[in-house]
Amino acid sequence: MRIETGFQPIPFSEGNAYVEDPVLPSLLKRPLPSSVLQEIQPDLVRLGSEVVTTLRELSGSKKVHPPTLLQYDQWGRRIDKLETSEGWRELKATSQREGLPAIFYERKYGAHSRTYGFAKVTIMVGDTNEIFCPMSMTDGTARVIELTGSPSMKRDIYPRLISRDPAYAFTSGQWMTERPGGSDVSLTETTATNSNKSNEYGPQYTLDGVKWFSSATDSEVSVALARTGTLKQGSRGLSLFLVPLRLPLVRNSSDPIPSPTSNNILVHRLKNKIGTQILPTAELTLESTEAYLIGELGLGIKNISPVLNITRLWSATASIGNLRKCLAIAKSYAKVRAIQSGTVLLKDAPIHVEQLASVNLVYRALTHFTFGVIGLLGKVECGTATQNEQRRLRMLTPVAKAYCAEKACAAMEEAMAAMGGAGYMEENGFGRSIRDALVEKIWEGTIVVLALDLTRSATDPAYTDAFIYWAKSIIASCPDNLHQKLSSEINILNDAITEISAAYTKPLKTIVPRPALMLVGAIASNVYLLEHAIWSYTTTESTKELDVEVFRRWILEGGLEAAIQSVQRAKVDVESRINTSSALVFGPDAKSKL
Structure with missing residues (x-):
């Protein structure tokens, strides 16, 4: 039999990424004023169409491939020529033209600008090959300069970081990770020496050290931590610097591009990663590299914190955005794939729909969570947040990043499995989305690192009180008839x-x-x-019954009771559990020394 004869599978056709999204159109109606929603919605609809056509075609084209590094020329000279793919550069330019991160700083819609911009990120991220890694760090660097940069940084660098013009715009990296500590920057080896030279951008220093993970190595600038105090001071001896990747930093567009080594930054190798393969991540050495102090000496951790907080929300959005794509593909496939001798579509098979519903439930929960925290960020940046909202943002930022990464990765695998063997094929995009999304469980802090970060705020009663007050106030706002309908589920929530x-x-x-x-x-x-x-219930939305059922199911099926039990177990007979865990992992004779 020829391949052209016999049964022919029907290719699925995916609809508009925004219009057919099960969450965003409804979610945005709640926090956004109707005038804002009416203004931005046509842009989101347009983008939703372009994502599944133009952007997806570019993202999966031969234009997109891993970067290359040529360290030496034919004469043995160190040149460190980094070549990124044409597709990578086009994806970066597309993001900038779409207003990412410009929307956040134009603040046309005030605090709602964050919600608008991150809605675009959610729609796009699954088809952008992790271009939002450098865009997130660019966003964070823009915020740092807005808050603590020198007047000249604000004049020359800030406008480029938030520009919509790819020919003018800068992107930024963020260099913290070093060999001794990973996420623990207290052992940072990179040193900063005052050069005693005047520079329009601020006090000029020279940096010497190794940066072990430098994403966005093709950027124009980076922010970096370096030691200005003693090693004994740990993280308190660190300061923050703006590092030009090439010198001169600001030049005319007609000027020749400076050498990659013009600021004494040497690229030793590109990282060979499981995913994010077209993103240039490298190991760097800084050898008397020129840099400019941002803010005060010794306040590096405080001054770089906006980068960490902002990139963590980009990371959470990347988790839900990749899940959005995988769910949309699996749902589209269910509409055309027939079973039972071709008589029943998967969308009409209850056991299959139940699997997709469980994935859909995760997506709904994570998206509402993430956009709730995004809304807080917008308020804080615009100066309209209450003190309790500021505290909630501090608590929930690391939680959103960790929780979404943990839940979304598992749900993406379920969406892939819902397509059977067809889901395992590289062409449909599941593979890249899953590989890229896995980095969100690690980048900007593993779950353990983020849990310790949360602990630093949550052990202050003012922060937990703010969180609990908010949770109880939402419960208290529930109408009596709805509260009665959900009484058993709300009791579980109150127990938590x-x-x-x-x-x-x-x-x-x-x-x-x-x-x-x-x-x-x-x-x-x-x-x-x-x-x-x-x-939804009080405004009599057409989806009110479904929205109530989503809450009920997430309480019962989203792992809340299991999470309560996990915390309770962690508080009982701790020493015995720790020793048993050590024995499980390292053998019966192992005991923890902590």
């Missing part, structure tokens, strides 16, 4: 809130932070779903 109140009481048990973070994520995602269900 009680548990988290006790979890962060000092002295904290050693192994509580990780399960406690997951419990905070479970509580927050449920509360945001409840908030939406209440809004």
Whole structure:
């Protein structure tokens, strides 16, 4: 039999990425004023169409391939010529033209500008080959310069970081990770020496050291931590610097491009990663590299924190955005794939629909959670947040990043499996999305690192009180008839809130932070779903019954009760559990020394 004869599978056709999204159109109606939504919605509809046509075609084309590094020329001279693909450069230019990150700083819609911009990120991210890694760091660097940059940085660098013109725009990296510590920057080896030279951008220093992971190595600038104090001072001896990747930093477009080594930055190798393969991530050496102090000496961690907080929300959005794409593909496939001798479509097979519904539920919960935190960021940046909202943003930023990465990766695999063997094919995009999304479990902090970061704020009663007050106020706003309908589910939610109140009481048990973070994520995602269900119910939206059912299912099926039990186990007979865990991993004679 020839391949052209016999049964012919029907290719699926994916619809508009925004219009057919199960969450965004409804979600945006709640926090956005109707005038804002009416103005931005045509742009989101346009983008939703371009994502599944133009952008997807570019993202999967031969134009997109991993970068290359040529360290030496034929005469043995060190040149460190980094070549990124044409597709990578086009994706970067597309992002800038779409207003990312410009939308956030134009602030046309005030605090809602963050919601608008991140809606575009959610729609695009699954088809952009992780271009939002450098765009997120560019966003963070723009915020750092806006807050603490020198007047000349604000004049020359800031406008380029937020520009919509790819010919004028800069992108930025963020260099923290070094060999001794990974996410622990207290052992940073890179040193900064005052050059005693005047520079229009601020106090000029020379940096010497090794940066072990430098994403966006093709950027024009980077922010970097370097030691201005002693090693004994740990992270308190670090300061923040703006580093030009080439000198001169600002030049006319007609001027020749300076050598890649013009600022004494040497690229030793490109990282061979599981995913994000077209993103140039490198190992760098700084050898008397010119850099400019940002803010005050010794406040490097504080000054770089806007980069960390902003990139963590980009990371959470990347998790939900890749899940969005995988779910959309699996749903589209279910509409054309027939089973039972071709008599029943998958969309009409209850057991199959149940699997897709579980993935859909995860996507809804994570998206409402993420956009809830994004809304807080917008308020804080525009100076309209209350003190309690500021505290909630501090608590929930690391939680959103960790919780979304953990939940989304598993759900993406379920969406892939829902297509059977067809889902395992590279052409449909599942493979790249899953590989790229896996980095979100690591980049900008693993779950354990983020759990410890959460602990630093949550052990302050003012922060947990702010979180609990918000959760209880949403529950209290539930109309009586709806509260009665959801009484058993709300009781479970209240049990979780009680548990988290006790979890962060000092002295904290050693192994509580990780399960406690997951419990905070479970509580927050449920509360945001409840908030939406209440809004939908009281405004008599056409989806009100479905929105209420989403909350109910997430309470019962999203792992909230299991999260409560995990925290409770982590507080009981801790020493015995720690020793048993060591024996499980390293053998029966192993015991923890902590």
